[in-house]
Structure formats: C-alpha cells, structure tokens
Amino acid sequence: MDDVPDVATLVSGLVTDSSESARKYAVFKLQSLLSDPSFADSFIDADGLLPLRQVVLEAGGNTQAYGLGSLDALLELDKGWDAVDGALIERAVELAVTHPLVNIVRNALRLLVLVVSRPQRSGSESAEAFGFRAIKPALDNHPSFLESLVQRLSASDHTLCANALQLVNALMRDAVANGGEHEWPKFIKRLQDLGVIGGVGMLMRGDSGSDLGSPLAAAILEFQGLTKVLLRKWKEVRVDVELAEHKRALKTIHLLSKPEPYNPPEADGEIEGKGGRRHNPEKWRRLGFETESPAWEFDETGYLGMMDLVDYARRNEDGYQKTLMEQSVQPLEQRCPLAKASLSTTLILFEHFEIDDTADVEETGYRYSAQLSLDGHVNVDRLYRPLLLQWGRLHTAGVNTFLRLWKVAGAENEDFYKIEEVVRIIVERIVGAACRKTDVGKVEEDLRSVSLETARRWQIEGLDEVYEDAWGPHLVQVREQLHHESMQFMKEQRIRCLLQGSWFPTADSTSGAASVAWRYVRLSHNRRWLHYQNYPSKGDYEPALSALSEKLDLKSVTLVDSNVSTFEASPPSAPHINGNVLNSETLKENMTAHSDGLKADESNTSITITISSIAQRSKSRPSMGSNMTNGADEVTLFELFPQTSHTASEWLDGLLMLLNQQPITKNTTSLVEMMQNWGARLRMLNLRWEDVDWEALEMRVKGMKVEPKEVPSREGLEGEEYWYAMPDET
Incomplete structure (x- = not known):
C-alpha cells in the first residue's frame, strides 16, 4: 500500500507545468484525502486552493475529472468556497452541457448541486453567492443547459442520473424558497415542459432506483417530496381575478366551453351598455359554479383547483363541451355541476396522496436521506408513488368518473356529497392499490370501468375499517x-x-x-x-x-x-x-x-x-384430543x-x-x-336495540321469508302528535 503523501508534495504536484502525470497523481489522491476536515484545513493553509481551481479550469480528461472531484470533496465540507467564482461556475455548466466523458459531467453536476444548495449566511455573503442566482449568468450563456440536464435523467450511469436529479431538486427547492411568488411557477412549468416528469417517472418504475441505499433512491424520493410541496404551494395561492394569469385561466375555462352568443330580447327598448351587448346571466353557473362570481369557490383548492380545471378542459376539450351541452338540457336539480366536481376531485387527490403531511421545502433535502438510512429495508413499492407525478391525468379520469356515476345513479343536487364520497372510495381502492410499475393508462381504464355497484360494495366493506380506526380498542370490546x-x-x-x-x-x-x-x-x-x-x-x-x-x-x-x-x-x-x-x-x-x-x-x-x-x-377423565x-x-x-x-x-x-x-x-x-355485525352497526349509528324488528330477525333465523311491513297511514290524524297502537296480548 502506498504511503499517504504530505500536503506540500501534493500542492507542488498541482503547480508543476512539466509533468502532467504528477498533476494527475496529485488530484487523484486529493479526491479521497480532502474528505478529512483536518487534511482539508492543512491543504487550504498550504495555498493549494488556487492551483486546484486552475486544474479544473485548464486541464482535460481524467485530470480535470479528478480535479472536479477534489473540489467537490472540499465543498461538501463547506470549505474552499473562495475558489468558486463566476468563471468556475461557467466552466462547470459548459462541461455539463458539452463534454462527452461521463466522469467529468457527473463531477461538474455535483459541483453545481453544491453551489445551488449552499446555505446563505446573513451578512457574510452577497445574494449571488448561493442558489439559482449563482449559476443564472452561466445558464443565460448556455440556454440548452436545462434541456440537457433533463436528458441526463435517462443516462445509463446511475451516479450521473443521481447527480442530475439532485441538481433538478436543488433548483426546484431554491426556486420555491427564494424565487418569488410569481417566478417559481414559471420555472417549474419550464422544467415540466422539458419532460422532467416523464424522466423521473421512468426512474421510479425502473430497476435503477430499487436500491434504497443509493443516492439515486434518495434523489427520487426528494423529487417526490418536492412535488407534494409544489402542489401544496399551489393550493395555498389564493385565486385573484385581478391578476392577469388568474384572469387568463378563468377566460380559458370559459372559452373552451364554446359558449353560444347571448342575444336576449331587449327590455323596454333599452340596451345595456354602449355596444348593446349583454353577458349571459348564467355564464359561470352553466359551467358548474354556484354563483356568477366564481373566485371564492376556489378558496379550498386555491390556484391548484383552477389549474386542474383548466387542464381538464384542455385535455378533454370535446368531452368538456359535450358534457356541458348534455347538462344544459337536464332539469336544474339533475345537472351535475362540472366545475364543482372538478374541485372536489382535486381535494380527493390531495387527501389521498397526503399532501398536507409533507415536510417544508427546506427539509426535503436531508429528510429522505435520513429516512433511507433508517428504513433501508422498506419495500420500494411503498415509498415510490409515480402516479403522483401523473396528477393531471388522474384528475381528468377522476372527474369523468364523477360525471359517469352521477348519471348512472340518477343523482340530484342534494346527492352531490354522496357521489363525492363514492369517488373518494374508488380513488382509494384503485389508485391506492396500484404499485410503482402500474401504468397510468391501466389506472385510467379501471376508473372508467368501475361500476356503481362495485363502489357501493367497497363502501360497505370499508365501514368496519373506518370505525376500527376511529374507535380502536373500544370497537374490539364492543364486538x-x-x-x-x-x-x-x-x-x-x-x-x-x-x-x-x-x-x-x-x-x-x-x-x-x-x-x-x-x-x-x-x-x-x-x-x-x-x-x-x-x-x-x-x-x-x-x-x-x-x-x-x-x-x-x-x-x-x-x-x-x-x-x-x-x-x-x-x-x-x-x-x-x-x-x-x-x-x-x-x-x-x-x-x-x-x-x-x-x-x-x-x-x-x-x-x-x-x-x-x-x-x-x-x-x-381423559383430556380433550385423547381417544x-x-x-x-x-x-x-x-x-x-x-x-x-x-x-x-x-x-x-x-x-x-x-x-x-x-x-x-x-x-x-x-x-x-x-x-354481531348488525349489532356493531346499530351501536355505531347510535340506535337502540328496541328499534330492531326482532320479529323479522326471528323469521330470518328460522329461514322464513320476511315480508316488508306496511307503513301505517296518518290519514285522519290532526296536528303533529303521533301514537302507537299496541296489539292485544293473547
């Protein structure tokens, strides 16, 4: 085994210009040695930081890869930040976009992860020294960087995939925490348009992330947690029709419905407005809103509910228009309020994926690494939820299920929450039972084909589980x-x-x-x-x-x-x-x-x-079981x-x-x-044993047919009083 070289020898190897092999040997050794804090301090005290920076900027091949790895080791100890400036970040971005060698690209991406994830210390550094702002100038010079970053998610090298996804996570986390109220949604949408959802979904369903102890598994779970954070953030954004983006979304919902021109007869020869144009008095109610001022109806779902409704109208434009046309010819009390059904489906999915239980954005980075270190034996199918990334498709399928069950059940307005509860049970059964490799198309098909009778059977079967959770040991004692x-x-x-x-x-x-x-x-x-x-x-x-x-x-x-x-x-x-x-x-x-x-x-x-x-x-006397x-x-x-x-x-x-x-x-x-089951349900419903038809029960026990009893007529009775006619005892 080679002796560990001293700091002075390694630093001198970095500054030599005559021997490339000496420089390569020095940075190769530094990759492992700089993970020791005491050695890192000695290296910095020996003025080795500047030569290491020059290797990263000027060298090539494996020497440059080792130099990046050595600098990454220093930065992970939160040391050596004096070597990181705009030129170094520019070089790292350039290498990540254009270089063909995997070991160089993955170390360059790791350096960018450390830069974006660097915590800010108040009063000691400028705002440009950390986060997305630190690399934004370099990204402006390389506009294809984000696209190439998303493409790296499908690389065959697992470490490269992990580093690319870690950088995506760091950029998302910083955008939400520091990007401003109106900036982070634009950046997230840009990543989604580049295909980040599909890339991470493939990693979730594939075998590359099945090793829960790997950095890739931690990065996948962190992305999943950040997705929940984003959904919660969107839900917390209050809909304001004065904002241009929100007004545009409402207008999209209206225009995609293809409203017919409204030309009512003039009242007393007067025409409202200078142009003689009137608004349809049911402009928003025809879409399924309760009033003509729909902004308040998004209070529970926030901007997330508006996004889902817009996405539903766009994904399902023909069905959206057809449904509204069918509802318009139905009696008012039998119309299914489509917009309200959409908002309910959003809340159902929000509850199903337990979005409110998600950690804050600042905690997601280390929380999942700690979780995997403690629970490395947990089944990967229980941790990965790739269907969460298919939120839009699940929402569309859920709304269509809501509309279909409404029609099959012949529901009316007062039955809305009953249908909502049935849809909630269906989502729990079908989406909840899907494993990580289940294709979203299979889930959509199951949602399309499930019958009302099946859903009601699930509802009855779930009663015991609900009361078991609510009562716990008390229910066991009752049983x-x-x-x-x-x-x-x-x-x-x-x-x-x-x-x-x-x-x-x-x-x-x-x-x-x-x-x-x-x-x-x-x-x-x-x-x-x-x-x-x-x-x-x-x-x-x-x-x-x-x-x-x-x-x-x-x-x-x-x-x-x-x-x-x-x-x-x-x-x-x-x-x-x-x-x-x-x-x-x-x-x-x-x-x-x-x-x-x-x-x-x-x-x-x-x-x-x-x-x-x-x-x-x-x-x-012989014991039981003997002859x-x-x-x-x-x-x-x-x-x-x-x-x-x-x-x-x-x-x-x-x-x-x-x-x-x-x-x-x-x-x-x-x-x-x-x-026993009847008794349990009677107790749960707070009914009295005297309310049970014991005669009918006795007949059923004896195998006799139970005839329904005729309800006595109240004809001839006055007032609200009632009385019982007790049969004579024989």
Whole structure:
C-alpha cells in the first residue's frame, strides 16, 4: 500500500507545468484525502486552493475529472468556497452541457448541486453567492443547459442520473424558497415542459432506483417530496381575478366551453351598455359554479383547483363541451355541476396522496436521506408513488368518473356529497392499490370501468375499517360483547326449536323398510328431559308433551356427535364432550366439515345425530384430543335423522349449546356473525336495540321469508302528535 503523501508534495504536484502525470497523481489522491476536515484545513493553509481551481479550469480528461472531484470533496465540507467564482461556475455548466466523458459531467453536476444548495449566511455573503442566482449568468450563456440536464435523467450511469436529479431538486427547492411568488411557477412549468416528469417517472418504475441505499433512491424520493410541496404551494395561492394569469385561466375555462352568443330580447327598448351587448346571466353557473362570481369557490383548492380545471378542459376539450351541452338540457336539480366536481376531485387527490403531511421545502433535502438510512429495508413499492407525478391525468379520469356515476345513479343536487364520497372510495381502492410499475393508462381504464355497484360494495366493506380506526380498542370490546350476546340469542333460539319439537324418520324408514315409522321429539319445559314417541306416519300436527310417553334424561348424556364430518376428508380429531368447550382450531375444522355436509344432505336423509353416554372405567377423565373410547364403554342413547340441513343445524347445535358447548354448523355460526355485525352497526349509528324488528330477525333465523311491513297511514290524524297502537296480548 502506498504511503499517504504530505500536503506540500501534493500542492507542488498541482503547480508543476512539466509533468502532467504528477498533476494527475496529485488530484487523484486529493479526491479521497480532502474528505478529512483536518487534511482539508492543512491543504487550504498550504495555498493549494488556487492551483486546484486552475486544474479544473485548464486541464482535460481524467485530470480535470479528478480535479472536479477534489473540489467537490472540499465543498461538501463547506470549505474552499473562495475558489468558486463566476468563471468556475461557467466552466462547470459548459462541461455539463458539452463534454462527452461521463466522469467529468457527473463531477461538474455535483459541483453545481453544491453551489445551488449552499446555505446563505446573513451578512457574510452577497445574494449571488448561493442558489439559482449563482449559476443564472452561466445558464443565460448556455440556454440548452436545462434541456440537457433533463436528458441526463435517462443516462445509463446511475451516479450521473443521481447527480442530475439532485441538481433538478436543488433548483426546484431554491426556486420555491427564494424565487418569488410569481417566478417559481414559471420555472417549474419550464422544467415540466422539458419532460422532467416523464424522466423521473421512468426512474421510479425502473430497476435503477430499487436500491434504497443509493443516492439515486434518495434523489427520487426528494423529487417526490418536492412535488407534494409544489402542489401544496399551489393550493395555498389564493385565486385573484385581478391578476392577469388568474384572469387568463378563468377566460380559458370559459372559452373552451364554446359558449353560444347571448342575444336576449331587449327590455323596454333599452340596451345595456354602449355596444348593446349583454353577458349571459348564467355564464359561470352553466359551467358548474354556484354563483356568477366564481373566485371564492376556489378558496379550498386555491390556484391548484383552477389549474386542474383548466387542464381538464384542455385535455378533454370535446368531452368538456359535450358534457356541458348534455347538462344544459337536464332539469336544474339533475345537472351535475362540472366545475364543482372538478374541485372536489382535486381535494380527493390531495387527501389521498397526503399532501398536507409533507415536510417544508427546506427539509426535503436531508429528510429522505435520513429516512433511507433508517428504513433501508422498506419495500420500494411503498415509498415510490409515480402516479403522483401523473396528477393531471388522474384528475381528468377522476372527474369523468364523477360525471359517469352521477348519471348512472340518477343523482340530484342534494346527492352531490354522496357521489363525492363514492369517488373518494374508488380513488382509494384503485389508485391506492396500484404499485410503482402500474401504468397510468391501466389506472385510467379501471376508473372508467368501475361500476356503481362495485363502489357501493367497497363502501360497505370499508365501514368496519373506518370505525376500527376511529374507535380502536373500544370497537374490539364492543364486538366481543356483541359476540357473547349473539351466542346467547342463538342458544335461546336453538333451544326453543327443541322446545317446539320436530318430526324425524326412524332408522327403519331411512333404510327403506316397508313399514315407515316416524318419531316426534320434543324438549321438556324444564330442559332436563327429551320426550319422544314413535308413530306409524308423520302427522301434520304437533303432539302435546303429555302424549310423548318415552323420555331421555339429558343428565346422562355425555356426547353429542354427528356423521356430518364424514363429508370432510379429515374428520374431527375428538368428539364433543359435555362440559368441555371446543378450541378454535377444532371448531374451524368442524365448521368446514358441517358446511359441506349440510349442503350435501338436501336431497336425502343421510345425516345422523347420535346422542350417547360414556361410562368411564377409571376415575380420571381423559383430556380433550385423547381417544375417548379407551377405558370407557360408549352407549348410544338416541339417534335423530334430520331431513333438511336447517333442521340438522337446529337440533345438533341446539343440543350442543344446551350442554354448554359451542355450535359447529355453518348455518348457526353465520347467523351469529350476522347478528354481531348488525349489532356493531346499530351501536355505531347510535340506535337502540328496541328499534330492531326482532320479529323479522326471528323469521330470518328460522329461514322464513320476511315480508316488508306496511307503513301505517296518518290519514285522519290532526296536528303533529303521533301514537302507537299496541296489539292485544293473547
């Protein structure tokens, strides 16, 4: 390894005129050595700054590239600024525009980044010593500089791309912070016209920026942050019709609508104005504004809303005019206010991309570098938002979606905010789900094709998420309580089915025997006995409990099982024992088995519910999951053969819940879930349980059709009083 040369040797190598190799060696070594602050101070004290400047100005090839790199290392330490003057900046701009060597161009661009990003120290330097103003004279002499800078974004060298984008970011940041209220929008528009949006969008979607630890990734995220800053700045600019630019924008919106000449009949022979020309009294309202003084309607969106509306009219000129023509023939209350829809779409996009949460322009430079150093493992798809750069196209597609849904829904003026909420949900679903490589054309197509029914389904699905965010742990507690209440309700309902009784075929009838026998089974009122009686045929009546001579003591029942699980490839690992609660895994397996089984039995009576008793031979009771027949004699006490899946669900789960076990059929568990969701929504809407139509709910639980109730007429009633007609108790 070579010994580190001393400062004096390197400085002497810079000033030599006889040996180009000595000069090249000196600047090559200085590139790495000058990153040490103590060495940099020694180099400046040894008067090496001026010779280094001369190398940058006069040398060529790799020597010049190393000289630029050495000077960059000094400037990054905020040292050596005495060497930077107009001539040096001019040379750096010239090299960045014309030189073919990549290593020279990228070091020249890095120097310009440091110059533009240099912080100003009050009272110590002139205004021209930093920022865009420091390089403006050189840019005036090289008008193609900005164009060449944007073209560098597509270079194959990643470092060159990063340096070019860093300079774009620095110029944008300085323009917004120091360019003046009316100057920075012009500069930003110039960059956009040169194609900077497309260039950065390609970097976002490509693989070159996928390494989140690279300078290019930090530059991409900084540009994304600056884009949000610009959108917020435009939103904060108040629309003023006295400003020429704002007045011109409003005029563009009006003229692109192709207004028809307004020639009203003269009133009493008088003509308004000297020229006899009148303004259309609905000049702005026909475009979708609420009044004829539209400036105040941009208060929420600022100049950003005006820009978006102008951009929509230009991008979609034929559709813009056609829409206005269609709206003009609609009844007033059914017209979709296009301008208002445009402003709403602007706010929807503004909220979706969280523009208000963006850091200030002065913070964007170091914030994203720090973010990547801490979160280098974060998925790049979560950080890059290339669709943000396609703001105009997203806005146009959003407005068209708004207009289409308005028409499909047959909306009226009072429904405006309902349609707005649907559009907000659509944007969240479609734009929010797009990854960084999703083409904006695909997003536009999805926005064009999404149906109102789909959007409403998304809206309902999103209710739980909204309340989850709003209530947090309180909602979890409410759901747990509602689950318990729903289980108690279903337990009572299923047991009432047992109390009411049902007809079941006997074993002989299910096997196809000639003598068909039926059995009527009913639970006693004290819920301790299961009464039953065999009959030669199924009756169309319900025998009284006293007519059922046979009975089974439920205290003797230790097991309720069913062959429903045979319809599943993997049967439950353990039967259901009285007094034990199934774990969640077993319950899930049994739910799957029973759901398949119940579907299969609609056309036959293959389901069997077996009620058994297990007499243990030892005093110790086996644990759940063990072989329950080992050391025990299983005795079948009773068998039921339900004819339908609904009856099977009622009796199987009813018996299990009567024995304090969990229900296992899909029919019962889905009803519990349904009531839990209903209860949650009732709580959210602040309704009372008394407001629920429990009779209709009971009918739905029993699988009966629910007929809508007729609303009582108020005919014959006087005043605002109302009364309830309570039915007689029978």
